[in-house]
Amino acid sequence: MSDKSLLDQWRDTAYDRELTKNQLETFWSKYFTIEKGIYEELLKDPDTEVKGTVKELAEKYNQDVLTMVGFLDGINDSLKIANPIETMTEDTVVSLAFDKERLYKNMVDAKADWLYELPQWDEIFDENTKKRLYREQKQSGTIRKDKKIGRNDPCPCGSGKKYKKCCGRNA
Template sequence: MSRTLLDQWRDIAYDEQADRGQLQNFWGTYFQIEKEIYEKLLSNPDEEVKGTVKELAEKYGQEVLTMVGFLDGINESLKEENPIETMEEDTVVSLAFDKEKLYKNMVAAKADWLYELPQWKEIYSEEELKKLYKEQKESTTIRKGKKVGRNDPCPCGSGKKYKKCCGR
């Protein structure tokens, strides 16, 4: 069985045998391409961009495997996910994204070169962007509850001290 496009992309992008400098160059180039595609998508956020993987690669002036990497990255932010695991060059895919989800996923990925794109300011106000940023950051913050002392009332509501109830 031949390797899927996604497998081919991942072999290149996550090659553990590759020279570190080569990988840094690869990702630096990829992030620039990704940024350019997002600039175009965000300049008209309500337009659904649709086509085969090959057509989209041509539309954005990219190689098919680079487009596959982009599709892999944006997939969780789409209104309907594409079949990235099985797609071929002639698979029709959509880039219709959920704006809020996309912004939050960019924040979660710590991709400041993407969530700070000026096009976002055309979509959301400064306050809305701050609110979305804060919501995303807080959603990954782990908060520990107040520790129950052994002589405190048991949190189960029995009325007994914790040490005589659930603390056993």
């Protein structure tokens, strides 16, 4: 057995610098198909908490333990209570109780259209809610800068003076 944590073993496999671009694309394509299948199952009954050891969940979804660790790593930010992914072993009990809105937004953030466009979402959210969540997530990454105050503009404090003669004097 390796001294590395399961998460480190997963990351070594998933981000192996020795693999060619084609090998990595094949690996991730296979993983995304597996991930999609697990999400399809979870989203069929989103209010039921799926819980068990890492090994039990891997068996439930017909996956090897490391693939399940990769899935747990991906969903962890969307869970109601995060799992101890850094230190988990095969026998660590984990939960897949997710926050529906957070999961949807995280899928949008990851640009995982194969996940946030799953038909199971139609049973969870109506079209307007999905659009709102999508828009909220896209806007959360947008940085908006306030209009810069010019030297000769009226001071925003409301004094009636020019900015340079009022609050801009100290800037």
